Amino acid sequence: MLADALNYGEGESVLKTRIKYAKTGPLQYIGHLDMLRSFQKIMRRAEVDIAYSNGFSPHQISSFAAPLGIGITSEGEYMDAEFNSISSPRDMIDRINAATNTPYLKVLGFRELKEGEKKAMAAVAAARYQISLRDDKYNDIFLKMKDGLDAFLNQDEIRIVKKTKKSEIELDIRPLIYECEFSYKTEHYEAFEIADHILDGKKLPDKDSVPTFSMFLSSGSENNLKPEAFLAELASFTSIEIDPIMLAIHRIDMYKKDENGGLTSL
């Protein structure tokens, strides 16, 4: 029944798609693996015609771009999913959003992948983040760090020691930092506010402006620089101690390398 209404593709081949979503509020404490499971249930509730693997325990064919750490919010998450049939992107978004059953998880975009386009997981090359403070009593810390930001970025190289399971390697992270600036920015919005804004043009609510570091960093399977690791380096450069627990980290978007060597949104 649902397949009839939605079926606009004729062939048997599956449609590869990319879904962009936001995950905020209390859901920042839901781990990556639990999100994968939850999306499977969301797709079932949405009654969309997602493709399944064969066998006794069939599972939906989907994969995710870079996993989001616990305690981090985002308005730039991506999953790739295969469908047997789809309707218009807007209809797909509406169906899935009606099925998330929470204001803190909303789909923002849905598109078919181009022929030969890499999976999100493999394509991600950079990510944009905003980091603010969980409590304004720490504001002084950011203001001091801001004063050292130019000098920090003006270094030719920034060597850090990266610990892996087996060894410690020295790494220059300067080439992995594409941009970083300090400004007062509005606190990030919740998933439903962003969805209402992007999809229906609703006005974003008024929120306070807070001291924020915005950064554009190399990301992905090679040359991954975590925003909190970057900020910790900046802090130690400015002789300040920070605890990651003070930080509200928000992922804005993820990027892939385009044909011209530039970076465009996944």
Place this chain on the structure above:
Amino acid sequence: MTKLALSHDILMTVEKPARYIGNEVNMTVKNIDDVDIRICMCFPDVYEVGMSHLGIAILYDMFNKREDTYCERVYSPWPDLHKIMKERNIPLFSLETQSPVKDFDFLGMTLQYEMCYTNILQILDLAGIPFYAKDRTEDDPIVMCGGPCTYNVEPVADFFDLVYIGEGEISYDVLLPLYKEYKALGKSKEEFLREASHIEGIYIPSLYDVLYNEDGTVKSIEPKYEDIPRRVKKTIVLDLSNTYYPDAPLVPFMRPINDRVTLEIQRGCIRGCRFCQAGMIYRPNRERSLEFLKDYAIRMLKNTGHEEITLSSLSSSDYSKLPELVDFLIKYCDERHINISLPSLRIDAFALDVMNKVQDIKKSSLTFAPEAGTQLMRDRINKGLTVDDILSGAGEAFRGGWNKVKLYFMLGQPFETDEDVLGIPELSELIANAYYEIPKDQRNGRVNINASASFFVPKPFTPFQWAPMDTEDEFRRKAYLVNDTMAKMHNHRSLSFQYHDEKTTVIEGILARGDRKLAKALVSVYENGGFFDAWTEYFDYQKWLDAFKEHDIDIDFYTVRERDLDEVFPWDVIDAGVDKEFLKKEYIKAKEGVVTPNCREQCNACGCLKLWRGGICLENKN
């Protein structure tokens, strides 16, 4: 956004913060200013366990259908968070509104197993509510409980203001309006509880005096006032196809123990196994209609998005419309890539056919629950399963490609001899032989027979409520005997054996048939740091022994003592429907090794027919 009760730094420190943030799919959202009654339902164990419980799911849905009530939830904080909450004085909070449990009108706990009793105290402690009902004020919530353990709630009776005996769908629709009325009139908790004691299924422990004989047994249980019933009769739902059932149960983000739709097909059991408390206290057997189950299966799958559905009952094979239901589910689920799991099926041609359709034979195993190793012992416990049943079922399965078998046994049941104990390895060996009799080219490698034994705990309201329990040493001896004999079997490489922890069993045994004298010891265990006793890694036997010693409690009095047939039991204040006389007869028949037919074959006059006109009792009335 509701502010979370725990700060970011705490949520980032504790294991699995998803346990404490609420916001699950299908969570009920209400404004607390719009309701008259706030109920916090609690499963006193960790979130993943509690979220898998059907009873709370039913009550959550039922309470929240009331406009005047908002039902929320709380579970036991894991020891890591427990420590932080104690250190920083963070009061226990509900998941929905993230607000203090102490502010609720009711705190309702479900008591599913005795080993969660210390967690009752943890919940009260973290909530800032006094342990003992007598020490609470008008500002504290009314602390109530329900569930199977309430059929002998006496060891924890002093911790509860109100105990609900029976199935929850019945009396809350009387209790809650009464509460609202009394609250509006400004009447006291004491006045409310006194009036509540007149409602069917409501037991108010503080309204009874328990008198003891010199030997420590109960002399009598006396209502304090004339208007208080001498015995509290359980409530049951007579028409299970016309009652509350959640069509949109909660779906947690983190994986619960039971990550699937649970379709309860019937309550009660026709079998009458003499060791089984559930088989006695949930009588009479009542089925839900096929139409009800089909309708709910579809709605629940749609509303949850679960990829699996399971049928819940004490003995699914006895559900009279099982083939029709299973056919329907297979058709519906197959189109939608949904798995079906069918626990508690008796292995026969029908079961094998169904299992063949819904499971991967290579991965799945056959499960038999003979519960005892010899036919005499199976007759004593009234388990109507013969060696022929097992061997023919297994043989057919082996020829169909199965090669894994699970066998469930109990050690230490009444009148058990070493011959019965040795029956466990012998039966395992027979099943292995049945496998290897199949020509090599028609079987699937080596067979794998996994026997496991739990130690028997006599439970109230069963024919074995009078029986002595084995000692800790005796349990161990029997388990070693099985293990050593298993190793000497010809097919020993195909057999394996596991058994439960005998120390936990001893504590369970004390609590199961305990009385109000145990409350003090429970408080001591908790105050010495003991809780989460249902978890092997947190169970500390020594803490229990110390607490019993401190309060002069004789373990053997509760466990290994054979009760006199005329003894007054602490749980005699409850009327579970089955007569004590019927249970006595069953106990004597067990001694003689005589079986009792099941309820469908013949009414055995257990007492239920007198009380309720429904379910199997009516089916048989001709």
